[in-house]
Amino acid sequence: MTSQASLVAEAPGSDDRIEVPAARLRAQLQAIFTAWGMPAALAETTARLMVAADLRGIDSHGIGMLPLYDELQRAGKLTMAPEIATLRESPVTALLDAGGGLGHDAGERAMRLAIDKCRASGLAAVAVRNSNHFGAAGLYALMAAEAGFIGLATSNVWKAAVVPTRGREPMFGTNPIAFAAPARRNPPFCLDMATSTVAIGKLRLAWLDGRELPEGWAIDDEGRPLRDPAEAMAQRLLTPLGGTAEMSSHKGYGLAAMVEILSALLSGARVAALGDARDPDPPRYNVGHFFAAIDPAAFRDPEAFRDEMDEFINALRASRPVEPESPVLVPGDPETAAEAERDAGGIPVSRKLAAMIREIAAACGVADLMESAGHPGGPRDGKEAP
Amino acid sequence: MTSQASLVAEAPGSDDRIEVPAARLRAQLQAIFTAWGMPAALAETTARLMVAADLRGIDSHGIGMLPLYDELQRAGKLTMAPEIATLRESPVTALLDAGGGLGHDAGERAMRLAIDKCRASGLAAVAVRNSNHFGAAGLYALMAAEAGFIGLATSNVWKAAVVPTRGREPMFGTNPIAFAAPARRNPPFCLDMATSTVAIGKLRLAWLDGRELPEGWAIDDEGRPLRDPAEAMAQRLLTPLGGTAEMSSHKGYGLAAMVEILSALLSGARVAALGDARDPDPPRYNVGHFFAAIDPAAFRDPEAFRDEMDEFINALRASRPVEPESPVLVPGDPETAAEAERDAGGIPVSRKLAAMIREIAAACGVADLMESAGHPGGPRDGKEAP
Numbered sequence: 001m002t003s004q005a006s007l008v009a010e011a012p013g014s015d016d017r018i019e020v021p022a023a024r025l026r027a028q029l030q031a032i033f034t035a036w037g038m039p040a041a042l043a044e045t046t047a048r049l050m051v052a053a054d055l056r057g058i059d060s061h062g063i064g065m066l067p068l069y070d071e072l073q074r075a076g077k078l079t080m081a082p083e084i085a086t087l088r089e090s091p092v093t094a095l096l097d098a099g100g101g102l103g104h105d106a107g108e109r110a111m112r113l114a115i116d117k118c119r120a121s122g123l124a125a126v127a128v129r130n131s132n133h134f135g136a137a138g139l140y141a142l143m144a145a146e147a148g149f150i151g152l153a154t155s156n157v158w159k160a161a162v163v164p165t166r167g168r169e170p171m172f173g174t175n176p177i178a179f180a181a182p183a184r185r186n187p188p189f190c191l192d193m194a195t196s197t198v199a200i201g202k203l204r205l206a207w208l209d210g211r212e213l214p215e216g217w218a219i220d221d222e223g224r225p226l227r228d229p230a231e232a233m234a235q236r237l238l239t240p241l242g243g244t245a246e247m248s249s250h251k252g253y254g255l256a257a258m259v260e261i262l263s264a265l266l267s268g269a270r271v272a273a274l275g276d277a278r279d280p281d282p283p284r285y286n287v288g289h290f291f292a293a294i295d296p297a298a299f300r301d302p303e304a305f306r307d308e309m310d311e312f313i314n315a316l317r318a319s320r321p322v323e324p325e326s327p328v329l330v331p332g333d334p335e336t337a338a339e340a341e342r343d344a345g346g347i348p349v350s351r352k353l354a355a356m357i358r359e360i361a362a363a364c365g366v367a368d369l370m371e372s373a374g375h376p377g378g379p380r381d382g383k384e385a386p
Numbered sequence: 387m388t389s390q391a392s393l394v395a396e397a398p399g400s401d402d403r404i405e406v407p408a409a410r411l412r413a414q415l416q417a418i419f420t421a422w423g424m425p426a427a428l429a430e431t432t433a434r435l436m437v438a439a440d441l442r443g444i445d446s447h448g449i450g451m452l453p454l455y456d457e458l459q460r461a462g463k464l465t466m467a468p469e470i471a472t473l474r475e476s477p478v479t480a481l482l483d484a485g486g487g488l489g490h491d492a493g494e495r496a497m498r499l500a501i502d503k504c505r506a507s508g509l510a511a512v513a514v515r516n517s518n519h520f521g522a523a524g525l526y527a528l529m530a531a532e533a534g535f536i537g538l539a540t541s542n543v544w545k546a547a548v549v550p551t552r553g554r555e556p557m558f559g560t561n562p563i564a565f566a567a568p569a570r571r572n573p574p575f576c577l578d579m580a581t582s583t584v585a586i587g588k589l590r591l592a593w594l595d596g597r598e599l600p601e602g603w604a605i606d607d608e609g610r611p612l613r614d615p616a617e618a619m620a621q622r623l624l625t626p627l628g629g630t631a632e633m634s635s636h637k638g639y640g641l642a643a644m645v646e647i648l649s650a651l652l653s654g655a656r657v658a659a660l661g662d663a664r665d666p667d668p669p670r671y672n673v674g675h676f677f678a679a680i681d682p683a684a685f686r687d688p689e690a691f692r693d694e695m696d697e698f699i700n701a702l703r704a705s706r707p708v709e710p711e712s713p714v715l716v717p718g719d720p721e722t723a724a725e726a727e728r729d730a731g732g733i734p735v736s737r738k739l740a741a742m743i744r745e746i747a748a749a750c751g752v753a754d755l756m757e758s759a760g761h762p763g764g765p766r767d768g769k770e771a772p
Contacts, residue, residue: 092478093508093684122479125509127685150647167714169706179644181651189647191640197633214632223708241637246600247583247629254577254717255641257702258565261536261575265567265694268686273701274694298479299513300654308651308660315659316643320555322609328553331640 018354019346020370025063026051028357028369032066035364036073037080042105049104053136054347057338058192060201061136064353069102069133070360077285078102078132084109087129092117094126095267100284103134103155107289111140114293115147122298127267128289132158137178138192138335140291145180145188148302150294153178156263158285160272162196162238165250168223170237171273174199175259180332183309190332195256196238197249203232216243262290404740405732406756411449412437414743414755418452421750422459423466428491435490439522440733443724444578446587447522450739455488455519456746463671464488464518470495473515478503480512481653486670489520489541493675497526500679501533508684513653514675518544523564524578524721526677531566531574534688536680539564542649544671546658548582548624551636554609556623557659560585561645566718569695576718581642582624583635589618602629648676 026047033043054062072078082099084106089095094113098106110126117124134140137153144151157173164171174194181189198217206213207229215225216239218232225244226232241252264271269288296305313330321327342348349357349370358368412433419429440448458464468485470492475481480499484492496512503510520526523539530537543559550557560580567575584603592599593615601611602625604618611630612618627638650657655674682691699716707713728734735743735756744754 088685090508090684095685122476123509123511125680125684150652164702164705164714166707166709166712167705168708171702171705179640179647181647189643191637191644193634193637193640197628216633241628241634242583243629243633247602247633248579248627250715250717251577251579251627254565254579255563257575257698257717258577260698261565261567261695265691265698266536266680266682266685268690271694271698273705274697277701294511294652296652298476298511299474299481299652304654305651308657309647311660312643312646312651312657315663316550316557319550319553319557319659321552322554323552326552328550329636331636331643 016352017348017350018371019348020354021346022051022055022342024370025054025347025349028361028366029063029066031366031369032357032361032364035366039081042081042101045105045108046102049108049135049139051347052139055339055342056136056138056335057342058136058138058335060199063347063349063357065133065135066360067353067356070363072132077283079284082106092121092124096126096128098128098131100130100286101132103128103131103287103289106131107134107140107153107155107291108143110289111143111151111153111291111293114151114291115144115149118144118149118293118295119147122295123293125290125292127263128291129264129267129269129286130284131269131287131289132285133287134289136192137176138180138190138332139178140289141178141180141192142188142190144293145182145190147293148182148295148297148306150182150296151178151180152292153289154259154263155289156260156269156272156287158270158272158275158287160276161200161236162240162253162256163219163223164253165240165242165245168219168221168237170276172240172253172256172260173272174238175256175263177255177259181309182306183313184303184306185310186313186330187332187336189309189313189330190335192331192335193241195241195252195259197241197243197252198238200233200236200238203229207233216247259290264288266290402738403734403736404757405734406740407732408437408441408728410756411440411733411735414747414752415449415452417752417755418743418747418750421752425467428467428487431491431494432488435494435521435525437733438525441725441728442522442524442721443728444522444524444721446585449733449735449743451519451521452746453739453742456749458518463669465670468492478507478510482512482514484514484517486516486672487518489514489517489673489675492517493520493526493539493541493677494529496675497529497537497539497677497679500537500677501530501535504530504535504679504681505533508681509679511676511678513649514677515650515653515655515672516670517655517673517675518671519673520675522578523562524566524576524718525564527564527566527578528574528576530679531568531576533679534568534681534683534692536568536682537564537566538678538680539675540645540649541675542646542655542658542673544656544658544661544673546662547586547622548626548639548642549605549609550639551626551628551631554605554607554623556662558626558639558642558646559658560624561642561649563641563645567695568692569699570689570692571696572699572716573718573722575695575699575716576721578717578721579627581627581638581645583627583629583638584624586619586622586624589615593619602633645676650674652676 082101242249468487
């Protein structure tokens with residue numbers, strides 16, 4: 001896994017890219033996954049959830065992950081036809097074993113199970129072990145919101161990159177927390193955040209732009225701030241949210257640990273802080289996830305809840321901005337805007353990533369379905385041209 | 387509520403203080419609350435939970451709150467003999483009405499109810515409306531951990547002080563999140579954090595020390611960073627965790643909003659972002675809380691969970707520190723250390739706060755029970771002398 005940093009998707013930032021309709025990307029991924037040996041339904045789900053992340057503008061968790069998934073499958077770390085098993089179950093809880101496959105399908109099934117149990121009981125939680133990367137956590141939280149419930153989704157990561165406050169050794173992955181809640185007229189509130197200050201992808205973006213990193217994003221193995229993005233990408237030592245002790249990075253560290261407890265310790269998955277020391281290259285990464293759903297109707301009139309969610313969202317958006325041209329956003333707003341744009345105009349794919357996908361497709365005997373769409377594309381809008 | 391900033395407890399930082407045994411402080415508070423008209427059991431619970439915060443070193447949420455509670459009761463904002471009512475209930479959920487009293491007793495009852503339900507069902511959540519400040523959120527999360535469960539506690543705040551990313555208007559209180567999980571040989575993991583970068587108390591500490599604030603703690607109403615602590619205390623505009631947009635303050639903002647949704651929108655309490663605009667000085671503040679408990683036994687062997695929690699905690703503590711003399715801590719460690727010290731040596735109370743407590747006691751005809759302990763005290767240890 002030494003080449004992970006080089007496999008993160010290119011951030012759009014040049015006009016050297018194509019725009020591909022979502023359906024084409026899904027077909028391309030589905031064909032590749034089928035060639036890898038995934039059953040049709042699993043290939044469909046995985047491709048759909050990956051492209052759903054891209055549609056929402058979360059490029060770091062969509063098709064840009066394919067090169068890493070390819071590396072994992074070539075190393076024999078992914079089960080292509082996993083059996084998802086229910087290990088424990090009650091009316092309001094369950095523990096699933098994802099069977100060693102990619103986490104998207106297991107994640108969707110686990111949240112669907114939580115939603116079904118929540119519909120019956122008002123509250124439910126489902127943990128998953130023996131999984132892998134599941135894409136964008138927000139997609140699972142949103143499933144609950146679309147069912148009218150509050151949704152929570154967390155995941156740990158097999159590889160530690162986040163360093164505790166006072167430390168100089170990575171003990172956690174970027175351990176995401178996603179939380180969604182339904183409104184009536186607005187799209188759901190949807191927070192989807194890594195518990196690190198920034199994700200690895202942001203280091204890469206700074207590198208592409210030739211910018212120094214702000215102090216507090218990344219450190220070296222002596223704990224000193226790193227400003228050089230290339231060096232920071234090589235070292236892969238991220239700070240927890242807060243960035244520095246003075247700015248309360250112990251809180252981001254605590255949140256990362258909370259996610260590890262919910263996702264890995266509760267489910268019996270591999271705990272990054274322990275696993276790396278015992279066996280940095282195990283046959284399976286045994287990633288863990290946690291999903292919960294809460295029915296507002298268990299607590300109050302759910303229609304009143306949704307109406308008040310609208311008032312809350314509207315009040316936040318209407319609150320006084322520092323710059324009138326940059327209004328206050330609500331978690332989920334940037335993703336909703338990206339979705340509208342990309343649904344219509346296609347998903348921007350850097351030519352470098354497109355070439356990698358093409359190479360991966362060729363290696364498993366799959367045709368190039370992206371360019372064949374005859375959608376060569378160019379800069380999406382003037383803002384992003386160099 | 388204009389004088390809140392001046393009512394935050396003095397931070398220990400000078401030797402101008404006394405050390406008071408916990409039992410004495412409890413007796414003092416209990417006598418005051420009884421004189422205010424609280425039933426004996428309620429006065430006992432409230433005093434016990436306030437002093438429990440002080441014992442754990444969380445001075446900002448213990449007896450230092452008494453002057454503010456006094457202000458609230460004199461303004462007629464607190465119900466002294468509240469009836470706590472169960473408004474909705476299922477085997478795994480409940481909504482309580484706290485009856486307008488201080489939140490400690492309602493919080494303890496709500497978490498106890500969540501624990502009872504969790505014991506029967508493996509999972510439970512209880513929301514509370516019509517409450518007030520409940521002290522240190524961590525105490526409620528710890529109740530779950532002491533019962534062998536994972537515990538979550540959140541609260542909103544009646545008065546907004548935290549400004550969303552891009553904004554210059556406060557929309558949230560410091561909206562705490564507490565999360566605890568039991569180990570076997572170690573004290574429970576216990577994260578107890580405000581979702582702002584720092585609490586108001588830290589501004590005061592900087593002011594006492596004559597230090598400039600780091601950029602990113604507080605802003606003025608144009609959104610510019612404030613470095614002058616006196617000015618920052620007057621303006622009361624805090625940043626969300628992250629501090630600046632560049633350092634991902636949108637994540638702290640999202641977490642604050644998540645806490646508001648769980649604590650206020652779900653329970654039907656007053657939403658700070660809406661309430662301030664409608665009626666900044668309502669007859670009751672109608673604060674909301676949210677409590678949840680998860681039984682590890684619903685997911686895996688609970689003994690294995692506890693053992694692995696120990697390994698996890700030990701691995702974090704043993705991870706390489708930047709400064710060998712400042713080892714990596716685990717959330718809860720500073721509080722456990724404070725508790726050991728203060729259990730033995732008493733709770734440090736600044737003479738200024740002691741004088742305020744004495745005045746509050748005198749105003750309701752209660753004797754001074756603090757000094758009468760004959761425990762004049764002095765600096766607790768050399769480190770903290772000026």
